[in-house]
Amino acid sequence: MKTISAKDKIIVALDVEDLPSALKLVELLHDDVGAFKIGKQLFTSTGPDAVRSIHGLGGRVFLDLKFHDIPTTVAKASVEAARHGVFMFNMHALGGSAMMREAVRAVRSEPGMQQPLMIAVTVLTSMGPGDLQPLGITLPVDELVARLALLAKEAGMSGVVASPREIGLIKKACGPEFIVVTPGIRPAGSDANDQKRAMTPAEAVQAGADFIVVGRPITHAPDPEAAARSIAEQIAAA
Numbered sequence: 001m002k003t004i005s006a007k008d009k010i011i012v013a014l015d016v017e018d019l020p021s022a023l024k025l026v027e028l029l030h031d032d033v034g035a036f037k038i039g040k041q042l043f044t045s046t047g048p049d050a051v052r053s054i055h056g057l058g059g060r061v062f063l064d065l066k067f068h069d070i071p072t073t074v075a076k077a078s079v080e081a082a083r084h085g086v087f088m089f090n091m092h093a094l095g096g097s098a099m100m101r102e103a104v105r106a107v108r109s110e111p112g113m114q115q116p117l118m119i120a121v122t123v124l125t126s127m128g129p130g131d132l133q134p135l136g137i138t139l140p141v142d143e144l145v146a147r148l149a150l151l152a153k154e155a156g157m158s159g160v161v162a163s164p165r166e167i168g169l170i171k172k173a174c175g176p177e178f179i180v181v182t183p184g185i186r187p188a189g190s191d192a193n194d195q196k197r198a199m200t201p202a203e204a205v206q207a208g209a210d211f212i213v214v215g216r217p218i219t220h221a222p223d224p225e226a227a228a229r230s231i232a233e234q235i236a237a238a
């Protein structure tokens, strides 16, 4: 993969409820960050208008809808995501190998379409062993993450979303080219909010993160532009 600049590694999570609030942030930040993450909240409230409007302002979009369904349905939804011209979108690796493979095949065989990065979610960081055991999943979380990452790689996915502390084991299992996108990022001295095992931008990039997802440390900062620039400087210095 080609080297990604410090600014382009930053994906801002637009965890807001309406389009005007999202676009205010995009106008302010699109020169200072690499992309904007649209999640279930914003997409459910505004639909694809959010994607189109962000593109209209010159921003790139990570569509974080975490698809998980039968292979045909996910493949069709994936093609629609790609048709919107997003630069990255995701699905759950727990949807299985056939689901990921079918989605990759469908998107990659669309002629003339801009090709997005296809990212898998391994195990949600909100889930610990106590949540997995009742589901009949008895593997240690780390092993499960590595196994699902490898399954995603073998299915042709571009990379995974993972917590910063899992970067090392994923790169070991899947190789340095396999992309890791990591949330749970907190610049030194900033409020942890509800993130329990956060890393600083510099630590995450040193650990091998290709992209970092940052929400509140930028979006709730008194000066979001300055906050984004400072994070890019910390990454560049790392």
Ligand code: C5P
Pocket (backbone or CB within 6 Å): 013, 015, 039, 124, 125, 126, 162, 163, 183, 184, 185, 193, 195, 213, 214, 215, 216, 217
């Ligand atoms: O505001 P903050 O930086 O905590 O936002 C992080 C973003 O990354 C949110 O959109 C959150 O839903 C998402 N995320 C996360 N941890 C995960 C997966 C996604 O924080 N394991």
